[in-house]
Amino acid sequence: xxxxxxxxxxxxxxxxxxxxxxxxxxxxxxxxxxxxxxxxxxxxxxxxxxxxxxxxxxxxxxxxxxxxxxxxxxxxxxxxxxxxxxxxxxxxxxxxxxxxxxxxxxxxxxxxxxxxxxxxxxxxxxxxxxxxxxxxxxxxxxxxxxxxxxxxxxxxxxxxxxxxxxxxxxxxxxxxxxxxxxxxxxxxxxxxxxxxxxxxxxxxxxxxxxxxxxxxxxxxxxxxxxxxxxxxxxxxxxxxxxxxxxxxxxxxxxxxxxxxxxxxxxxxxxxxxxxxxxxxxxxxxxxxxxxxxxxxxxxxxxxxxxxxxxxxxxxxxxxxxxxxxxxxxxxxxxx
Numbered sequence: 001x002x003x004x005x006x007x008x009x010x011x012x013x014x015x016x017x018x019x020x021x022x023x024x025x026x027x028x029x030x031x032x033x034x035x036x037x038x039x040x041x042x043x044x045x046x047x048x049x050x051x052x053x054x055x056x057x058x059x060x061x062x063x064x065x066x067x068x069x070x071x072x073x074x075x076x077x078x079x080x081x082x083x084x085x086x087x088x089x090x091x092x093x094x095x096x097x098x099x100x101x102x103x104x105x106x107x108x109x110x111x112x113x114x115x116x117x118x119x120x121x122x123x124x125x126x127x128x129x130x131x132x133x134x135x136x137x138x139x140x141x142x143x144x145x146x147x148x149x150x151x152x153x154x155x156x157x158x159x160x161x162x163x164x165x166x167x168x169x170x171x172x173x174x175x176x177x178x179x180x181x182x183x184x185x186x187x188x189x190x191x192x193x194x195x196x197x198x199x200x201x202x203x204x205x206x207x208x209x210x211x212x213x214x215x216x217x218x219x220x221x222x223x224x225x226x227x228x229x230x231x232x233x234x235x236x237x238x239x240x241x242x243x244x245x246x247x248x249x250x251x252x253x254x255x256x257x258x259x260x261x262x263x264x265x266x267x268x269x270x271x272x273x274x275x276x277x278x279x280x281x282x283x284x285x286x287x288x289x290x291x292x293x294x295x296x297x298x299x300x301x302x303x304x305x306x307x308x309x310x311x312x313x314x315x316x317x318x319x320x321x322x323x324x325x326x327x328x329x330x331x332x333x334x335x
């Protein structure tokens with residue numbers, strides 16, 4: 001039986017944990033064994049971004065194991081705005097760690113989108129090893145338009161799902177609030193935010209009266225499909241997103257996506273699955289974007305919600321299946 005080591009074993013509610021769980025599920029369905037023990041025998045090692053265990057990874061490479069590195073985007077917000085000393089130091093070390101493994105240990109690099117590949121090559125040069133672009137996938141049965149929901153009929157529910165909207169990463173939260181405020185001039189609006197938000201921001205935003213707002217912090221993964229079926233659109237709040245799982249999961253649930261045309265979103269949101277608009281400024285400097293145009297796009301999605309919902313699901317079925325993703329990874333890992 002083939003065996004893949006997936007390392008490190010990440011835990012939590014973030015996208016990397018979501019990928020690990022989905023990928024292990026896909027391996028089991030194919031009769032491929034999975035381990036998170038870097039010291040146990042395995043045919044190949046899939047490194048989820050980076051690891052502090054560089055000596056152990058080097059030893060695995062010296063033993064002749066195939067090292068495949070799955071790369072996300074490069075840490076960059078700390079270059080533009082102050083996000084705290086801890087975040088800044090982690091970002092700088094993280095970039096060094098990722099680039100060191102890519103340059104010295106990896107046998108193959110997998111980028112989560114063409115945007116991510118172009119980004120890495122622009123900042124760090126082309127990798128010395130072969131590379132592939134493999135978009136993230138999702139279980140289309142678990143994330144589906146079919147199932148229980150509580151989508152309101154007396155208001156429009158806007159959803160934001162991000163790992164963190166705190167500290168220096170809160171720009172997208174205020175774009176979401178601006179969007180909701182503009183839409184609230186014509187409609188009853190509820191903004192639901194899933195992700196970490198500073199207590200001070202929660203208190204300040206909770207006092208406004210233009211629209212309803214609900215903060216849900218981290219939500220168990222199994223509750224996300226119900227919430228997405230119960231919403232009218234997802235606003236992708238991250239600026240220059242590498243390949244957001246939240247967008248792919250929303251499309252699979254038939255939830256259309258609106259956002260600014262930055263990062264990988266143009267690779268994901270196609271075929272009438274939502275609407276993207278030009279940022280209208282320099283996103284790499286986190287300049288203020290064109291929220292009025294975003295509101296116009298959201299109006300169209302809300303007005304023709306059922307048409308966009310069908311297109312969102314069709315887009316997910318055409319390209320974002322978990323089976324497709326796992327098969328493409330296995331071609332790289334096992335040759």
